Every structure is written in structure tokens, then in C-alpha cells.
Amino acid sequence: MTTISPLRADDRAEWAPLWAQYLTFYESTLDDAVTDDVFARLAAEDGLYGALARDDEGRAVGFVHWLFHPSTWSTTGYCYLEDLFVAPDVRGGGVGSALIGHVRGAAEATGADKVYWLTQSGNAAARRLYDSLATDTGFVHYEMEL
Numbered sequence: 001m002t003t004i005s006p007l008r009a010d011d012r013a014e015w016a017p018l019w020a021q022y023l024t025f026y027e028s029t030l031d032d033a034v035t036d037d038v039f040a041r042l043a044a045e046d047g048l049y050g051a052l053a054r055d056d057e058g059r060a061v062g063f064v065h066w067l068f069h070p071s072t073w074s075t076t077g078y079c080y081l082e083d084l085f086v087a088p089d090v091r092g093g094g095v096g097s098a099l100i101g102h103v104r105g106a107a108e109a110t111g112a113d114k115v116y117w118l119t120q121s122g123n124a125a126a127r128r129l130y131d132s133l134a135t136d137t138g139f140v141h142y143e144m145e146l
């Protein structure tokens with residue numbers, strides 16, 4: 001059975017390899033200082049929130065990170081699910097769905113109006129899951145690097 005629990009400071013050793021695999025999935029690298037800062041803010045719930053999924057032997061098998069922000073379209077604001085990762089050997093078993101469900105519960109508890117997230121159009125495995133849980137808005141994502 002999968003259990004989901006808030007990310008805590010002493011989870012770093014189990015979170016770090018999953019985070020590294022996630023960055024590799026996105027063919028990205030980050031300075032260690034960024035990873036250190038992100039983990040510290042997640043563990044302190046300092047504007048960033050995280051949860052770890054564990055299998056029935058207690059092994060960390062996935063994570064999700066999210067944050068809240070105000071909106072011009074809402075009095076209570078939105079929840080942005082920024083990162084989601086499940087270890088390759090347990091995919092297809094409902095862990096991803098459970099992690100999204102955890103964020104939904106956290107967002108409902110704060111009164112946020114919605115949970116939203118982005119994915120790459122070609123990420124078929126992720127989109128199969130998302131299409132079963134949420135609505136594809138059709139928005140196209142742009143970025144301006146600074």
C-alpha cells in the first residue's frame with residue numbers, strides 16, 4: 001500500500017535521488033545551491049510544499065511539490081502543482097494518482113479554487129493519467145528567460 005506524508009527535513013537522503021532522476025528526466029541540471037535551497041524551503045513549508053510516497057516497505061518511491069499563489073480571477077487563489085515524479089519500477093500502480101490526490105486535499109484545505117499543472121504535450125504516460133483526473137485547458141505555455 002502507498003502512504004503519502006509531508007516532506008520533512010530528515011527525508012533529504014531519500015528525496016535527493018528521486019529529485020536527481022526527475023532532473024535527468026527533464027534533461028536538466030541545477031546548481032547544488034538551488035537544490036539545497038529548494039529542499040530547505042520544502043521541509044520548512046516556507047512557501048513550497050512537498051510530499052513523499054512510500055511503498056509498503058517504507059521505501060520512498062515518488063514525490064510531489066506544490067505552492068499557492070493569488071489570482072486576479074479568484075479571491076482565494078490557486079494551487080500550482082510544480083513537480084511530480086514516480087520511480088520507474090512502480091509506475092502504473094497508482095502512486096502518481098495518489099500524489100495528485102494528496103495535493104488536491106491540501107489545496108481544498110486552504111480553500112484554493114483549483115489545482116493546476118503543466119506538462120509537455122508529448123508526455124504520453126503523464127497525459128494518460130492527467131486526462132483521467134483533470135481537464136486539458138488547451139492553453140499553450142510561453143516563457144521569457146531573464
Ligand SMILES: CC(C)(COP(=O)(O)OP(=O)(O)OC[C@H]1O[C@@H](n2cnc3c(N)ncnc32)[C@H](O)[C@@H]1OP(=O)(O)O)[C@@H](O)C(=O)NCCC(=O)NCCS
Nearest residue numbers: 084085086091092093094095096097118119125126129132
Ligand atoms: C507521470 C507519472 C508521475 C505517473 O505516475 P504513475 O505512478 O505511473 O501514475 P499512476 O499509476 O497513478 O497512473 C498512470 C496511468 O497509466 C497507466 N499505466 C499502466 N501501465 C503503466 C506503465 N507501465 N507506466 C505508466 N503508466 C501506466 C495506469 O494504469 C494509469 O492509468 P489509469 O489512471 O487509467 O489507470 C510517472 O510516469 C513519472 O514520474 N514520469 C516521469 C516524470 C514525469 O513525467 N512527471 C510528470 C511531469 S508533468
